[in-house]
Amino acid sequence: MNAPAPKQKTNLAELARHILEAQDNKSEKVARLLHDDLGQQVAAISILLSTLKRRLPPGDLEILEQVERALQKVVALGDSLRMLSNELHSSILEYAGIGVALRAHCSALSSQPGIRIWFESRGEFEDVPFPVARGLFKIAQETLRDLTAASVRLSHSGGALHLAIQSEPILSLPPKELATLRQRGKSIGATVRVKASQLTASIPRVC
Amino acid sequence: MSQCPSTPPVPSRSRTILIVEDYKELRNLIGEILKEAGYQVSEAANGEEGLSWLREQRADVNLVITDLAMPGMDGHAFAEQIRAEQVRQARPDIKIVFMSADPDPVLERVGAWEHGIRLLRKPFTDEELIACVRDALKPE
Numbered sequence: 001m002n003a004p005a006p007k008q009k010t011n012l013a014e015l016a017r018h019i020l021e022a023q024d025n026k027s028e029k030v031a032r033l034l035h036d037d038l039g040q041q042v043a044a045i046s047i048l049l050s051t052l053k054r055r056l057p058p059g060d061l062e063i064l065e066q067v068e069r070a071l072q073k074v075v076a077l078g079d080s081l082r083m084l085s086n087e088l089h090s091s092i093l094e095y096a097g098i099g100v101a102l103r104a105h106c107s108a109l110s111s112q113p114g115i116r117i118w119f120e121s122r123g124e125f126e127d128v129p130f131p132v133a134r135g136l137f138k139i140a141q142e143t144l145r146d147l148t149a150a151s152v153r154l155s156h157s158g159g160a161l162h163l164a165i166q167s168e169p170i171l172s173l174p175p176k177e178l179a180t181l182r183q184r185g186k187s188i189g190a191t192v193r194v195k196a197s198q199l200t201a202s203i204p205r206v207c
Numbered sequence: 208m209s210q211c212p213s214t215p216p217v218p219s220r221s222r223t224i225l226i227v228e229d230y231k232e233l234r235n236l237i238g239e240i241l242k243e244a245g246y247q248v249s250e251a252a253n254g255e256e257g258l259s260w261l262r263e264q265r266a267d268v269n270l271v272i273t274d275l276a277m278p279g280m281d282g283h284a285f286a287e288q289i290r291a292e293q294v295r296q297a298r299p300d301i302k303i304v305f306m307s308a309d310p311d312p313v314l315e316r317v318g319a320w321e322h323g324i325r326l327l328r329k330p331f332t333d334e335e336l337i338a339c340v341r342d343a344l345k346p347e
Binding site: 045080086092095112 | 230232233235236237240276308309310311314316328329330331332333334335342
């Protein structure tokens with residue numbers, strides 16, 4: 001089969017960029033639904049159960065215990081909804097920028113048993129445009145998904161934005177996933193490279 | 208911003224509380240619990256509605272409990288408007304409680320400008336709600 005002509009290549013890249021953008025917008029909508037709608041319903045159930053618990057006759061310990069268990073389940077459901085919503089669209093990224101969002105993400109991953117993700121950053125990130133921050137955050141999020149130990153470094157200096165993820169053991173990304181990461185990088189002007197156990201995404205000049 | 212602690216009950220009857228929350232079912236539930244606890248309660252579906260109510264209100268409002276994320280004027284902008292109205296009309300201090308399910312870094316951003324605003328983290332229980340209201344209304 002012949003290699004695609006330059007114009008076809010550009011069209012394919014443009015199409016890939018649109019697909020990624022559509023996916024991100026969809027994820028954002030679902031995240032808002034989880035946070036705003038389902039989260040509110042969980043909050044209402046929590047109040048209803050706690051009121052029921054308070055009104056139960058004091059002697060009925062078995063029912064009291066079951067209501068207490070249901071209440072704990074609802075609180076856990078609220079936590080899961082928050083985590084899922086954040087996985088799909090980080091509200092921290094939106095409000096506080098990529099530095100804070102990535103730190104929070106690494107910290108949340110490290111709170112799971114058997115996972116340790118170190119994070120360090122250098123520079124200020126508040127002026128990084130949201131689409132760039134979102135693209136870079138997604139690259140980090142997708143790379144870290146199945147890792148149990150890694151260090152993440154983010155720097156912004158002289159206009160250049162650089163993300164490096166060093167993993168243990170060697171980073172083995174499936175070709176399709178790597179292609180998506182590269183495409184995601186391209187859509188924000190970043191070059192994504194993978195070498196042995198390190199992934200880097202660099203943007204020479206963020207504007 | 209300080210998290211609502213579990214404080215021992217402080218008698219605080221005949222206090223007026225405005226609840227601002229866009230999700231009607233939750234707003235009504237919070238209202239019912241507070242009425243049952245002896246408070247005068249009014250409700251508004253968003254910041255604009257809450258502000259209109261505050262402007263029309265002759266009696267003093269002691270406490271506003273507001274959701275942070277709402278369509279239109281959100282809780283943060285609403286709280287700023289309340290502060291501005293207080294200064295303009297020389298009204299007594301209105302305490303504010305934010306309700307939110309947002310993660311800490313977002314809350315820190317929102318709360319950094321203001322001291323003394325309490326936070327009720329969603330989901331919460333009726334006991335946590337009452338404890339937070341009592342804590343907010345206790346004399347300083």
